[in-house]
Amino acid sequence: MKTRLSATAAALLALLVAVLAFGQPARAAAGFxxxxxxxxxxxxxxxxxxxxxxxxxxxxxxxxxxxxxxxxxxxxxxxxxxxxxxxxxxxxxxxxxxxxxxxxxxxxxxxxxxxxxxxxxxxxxxxxxxxxxxxxxxxxxxxxxxxxxxxxxxxxxxxxxxxxxxxxxxxxxxxxxxxxxxxxxxxxxxxxxxxxxxxxxxxxxxxxxxxxxxxxxxxxxxxxxxxxxxxxxxxxxxxxxxxxxxxxxxxxxxxxxxxxxxxxxxxxxxxxxxxxxxxxxxxxxxxxxxxxxxxxxxxxxxxxxxxxxxxxxxxxxxxxxxxxxxxGGTPPPTTPTAHPRPPPTTPPPGGGCTATYSVVNQWQGGFQGEVRVTAGASAITGWTTRWTFANGQSVTQSWNTTLTSSGAAVTARNVDHNGRLAAGASVSFGFIGGWTGSNAKPEVTCTAS
The missing domain is CATH 3.20.20.80 (Glycosidases)
Structure with a gap:
């Protein structure tokens, strides 16, 4: 096929600087x-x-x-x-x-x-x-x-x-x-x-x-x-x-x-x-x-x-x-185990943050979860969410978060690029987990910094 890297990855550079928001351009010759x-x-x-x-x-x-x-x-x-x-x-x-x-x-x-x-x-x-x-x-x-x-x-x-x-x-x-x-x-x-x-x-x-x-x-x-x-x-x-x-x-x-x-x-x-x-x-x-x-x-x-x-x-x-x-298009794929995403979260009236937990997809022995974090009436610079699994579930990998587990207790914190949220703004992170028997949805708490 082709040659691949022979060198190991270099150390991470500085954080990506903010860029301008790009709006909808004029449609190019009715194409993409x-x-x-x-x-x-x-x-x-x-x-x-x-x-x-x-x-x-x-x-x-x-x-x-x-x-x-x-x-x-x-x-x-x-x-x-x-x-x-x-x-x-x-x-x-x-x-x-x-x-x-x-x-x-x-x-x-x-x-x-x-x-x-x-x-x-x-x-x-x-x-x-x-x-x-x-x-x-x-x-x-x-x-x-x-x-x-x-x-x-x-x-x-x-x-x-x-x-x-x-x-x-x-x-x-x-x-x-x-x-x-x-x-x-x-x-x-x-x-x-x-x-x-x-x-x-x-x-x-x-x-x-x-x-x-x-x-x-x-x-x-x-x-x-x-x-x-x-x-x-x-x-x-x-x-x-x-x-x-x-x-x-x-x-x-x-x-x-x-x-x-x-x-x-x-x-x-x-x-x-x-x-x-x-x-x-x-x-x-x-x-x-x-x-x-x-x-x-x-x-x-x-x-x-x-x-x-x-x-x-x-x-x-x-x-x-x-x-x-x-x-002509086809409808999105659906399966009996697919779960709808939760409706948008109403920001909490004061400061701090809230979090909602959902199962995006599920298959025998595994599932994909998502947690949506929403800032309250004031901007936040970071967030930490916590929950405890009741049915022996476990997390095997995650993205857009730093996630740790201790037994059934899970703690998930923001990473560098998604901790700062304006008042009422939301961000999501996801993970892949395993389950046996049942996969009940836990209650999630959110603490802002």
């Missing part, structure tokens, strides 16, 4: 748009990617894969293309056929140029500027497809060296695409083989977003060995959410040569927070990462362990994907 950190389709309906990556450029004969992925419930496919610099160029006619296959199978098409992978470290990798040249050469094919196509400028555009120009180069690439007349939503990948361990994308995403005159850019993080804990996943994604910047997990796996990604948290946190994701990859992996195939030999009837997890497991594609409304 971005507003307040969310992606909306041409009907103005929020769209959350739930899909897979497909290595089309290396397996162009596998055109049935689009129908197979759709039949398993996906709503999006990220398609690997080549500019011709490292692999055989995907021609205009071929790309037009890919778009046609996506539309025929009611899939949103994320098109990406793979030749940029690991630039600055990988021999033969091309610049983002060269990738833009390729996209401009496809302008006649892309025109009129804004409802169905998202343009991912270049895959993992820098390795672990010489990535300091990521922000400038990404902003320049976006502006060149706009000048050339492309009005599609643009997706920008992180450096460091896509995993951004240096936090270069995290700390510069606001400036790249602001450089897009259409304010129609989405950021993509790839989660492999760097993201092997719930804390790393929730902190990274949570900072984009807090900044009002759109983020998707453009690639991730359940295992990798550079470490063991925490795929359960990626799926659970994304579902709880409306973040899109695209698993790597449908089939055809080599180079020692064959275990990342979702299907054996492109056979949808022969899903691998990873494929079963992504398509059929908790918070997977079957359970959470919704078709884009531009295709």
């Amino acid at each position: 748009t971005v507003a307040n950190g969310k992606l909306y389709d041409a009907n103005g309906t929020e769209f959350i990617m739930r899909g897979v990556n497909h290595a089309h450029t290396w397996y162009p004969q596998q055109t049935s894969s689009f129908a197979d992925v759709k039949a398993l419930g996906a709503n999006t496919v990220r398609v690997v293309l080549s500019s011709g610099d490292r692999w055989t160029r995907n021609t205009n006619a071929d790309v037009a056929n890919v778009i046609s296959l996506c539309k025929a199978n009611r899939l949103i098409c994320v098109l990406e140029v793979h030749d940029t992978t690991g630039y600055g470290e990988q021999s033969g990798a091309i610049t983002l500027a060269r990738a833009v040249d390729y996209w401009i050469s496809l302008a006649d094919v892309l025109a009129g497809q804004e409802k169905y196509v998202i343009v991912n400028i270049g895959n993992e555009p820098y390795g672990n060296q010489n990535y300091g120009s990521w922000a400038t180069d990404s902003a320049t690439a976006v502006k060149r695409l706009r000048t050339a007349g492309l009005t599609h939503t643009i997706m920008v990948d992180a450096p460091n083989w896509g995993q951004d361990w240096s936090f270069t994308m995290r700390d510069n995403a606001a400036s790249v977003f602001a450089a897009d005159p259409a304010r129609n850019t989405v950021f993509s993080i790839h989660m492999y060995g760097v993201f092997d804990t719930a804390a790393e996943i929730s902190d990274y994604l949570g900072r984009f959410r807090a900044a009002g910047l759109p983020i998707v997990v453009g690639e991730f796996g359940f295992n990798h040569s550079d470490g063991d990604p925490d795929e359960d948290t990626i799926l659970a946190y994304s579902q709880a927070n409306g973040i899109g994701w695209l698993g790597w990859s449908w089939s055809g992996n080599g180079g020692g990462v064959e275990y990342l195939d979702l299907a054996t030999s492109f056979n949808p009837a022969s899903l691998t362990t990873w494929g079963q997890r992504l398509f059929n497991g908790p918070n997977g594609i079957r359970q959470t994907a919704r078709e884009a409304s531009v295709f």
Whole structure:
């Protein structure tokens, strides 16, 4: 597939500085748009990617894969293309056929140029500027497809060296695409083989977003060995959410040569927070990462362990994907064990805070919980919630909180980016838990600081 990180994650940088709030932009040629950190389709309906990556450029004969992925419930496919610099160029006619296959199978098409992978470290990798040249050469094919196509400028555009120009180069690439007349939503990948361990994308995403005159850019993080804990996943994604910047997990796996990604948290946190994701990859992996195939030999009837997890497991594609409304749409998935979210909490009349506990989803032996914290009539700078499980439940992972347990007693405190709340404002955190017998809802207390 591709080389991954050989270096360990660098120490955390300073907290992400506050960024301007971004309002709803003018709709771009009736295509996808971005507003307040969310992606909306041409009907103005929020769209959350739930899909897979497909290595089309290396397996162009596998055109049935689009129908197979759709039949398993996906709503999006990220398609690997080549500019011709490292692999055989995907021609205009071929790309037009890919778009046609996506539309025929009611899939949103994320098109990406793979030749940029690991630039600055990988021999033969091309610049983002060269990738833009390729996209401009496809302008006649892309025109009129804004409802169905998202343009991912270049895959993992820098390795672990010489990535300091990521922000400038990404902003320049976006502006060149706009000048050339492309009005599609643009997706920008992180450096460091896509995993951004240096936090270069995290700390510069606001400036790249602001450089897009259409304010129609989405950021993509790839989660492999760097993201092997719930804390790393929730902190990274949570900072984009807090900044009002759109983020998707453009690639991730359940295992990798550079470490063991925490795929359960990626799926659970994304579902709880409306973040899109695209698993790597449908089939055809080599180079020692064959275990990342979702299907054996492109056979949808022969899903691998990873494929079963992504398509059929908790918070997977079957359970959470919704078709884009531009295709007519399908209702959100429901199960007998799904629980509705609680109504908005009325702020307490004085200072302090209140908290409400809900079970967002439940399956045999496990569940996803959420606690919503609401400030009272005065602003608060931090909060602590506490509850005691009555039926032997336990918490196995959490996000957007620092959570500790002592027997049945649970304490959950704010993290750096979500402790300050204005009067009456709310924030939520989530967790995955286990249960046996019954799963009664505990009473939760909240203390403000």
